[in-house]
């Protein structure tokens with residue numbers, strides 16, 4: 001077995017791990033979300049992000065996806081990693097890991113892109129009912145600038161079978 005296969009085989013009987021990034025841009029009163037226009041999660045509001053490419057670091061993937069989806073640029077030092085959300089998909093036996101970042105500084109002109117339509121929301125007006133069903137469990141932890149460790153087991157059309165959401169000290173990105 002190659003090293004890569006070994007890394008992708010974890011001990012939960014899953015056979016593939018896919019890494020995603022997700023970044024929330026925030027100021028003291030508002031958070032920037034995007035309405036996904038196509039593909040996975042279309043019609044839902046979320047932070048900006050996507051799959052980490054082969055031979056790309058998680059941090060670089062997060063910066064690239066933010067630029068592609070919103071036209072904004074964030075420097076590496078302005079990005080704060082807060083933790084991850086892990087989804088074990090019982091049907092496809094795939095594990096998705098979403099690495100979550102927050103940033104309060106950015107440059108560039110915010111723009112609608114082919115993938116996302118951006119909008120600033122007051123913190124107390126975040127549209128949780130129009131986001132992924134799990135976002136309301138853990139986004140409040142992110143908004144408090146706390147570390148996050150969340151795990152979901154999803155079945156069928158991504159129904160939650162099991163979940164565990166922890167507010168932790170901010171971890172290192174490994």
Ligand SMILES: Nc1[nH]c(=O)nc2c1ncn2[C@H]1C[C@H](O)[C@@H](COP(=O)(O)OP(=O)(O)OP(=O)(O)O)O1
Nearest residue numbers: 020021022039040041048049050051098132134135
């Ligand atoms: N259950 C969930 N809750 C959540 O809050 N965010 C989720 C989620 N499941 C996936 N995401 C995030 C992770 C990532 O930021 C985004 C999905 O990424 P995409 O599928 O758009 O990736 P890409 O932009 O690389 O897609 P393609 O280029 O179309 O393959 O949605």
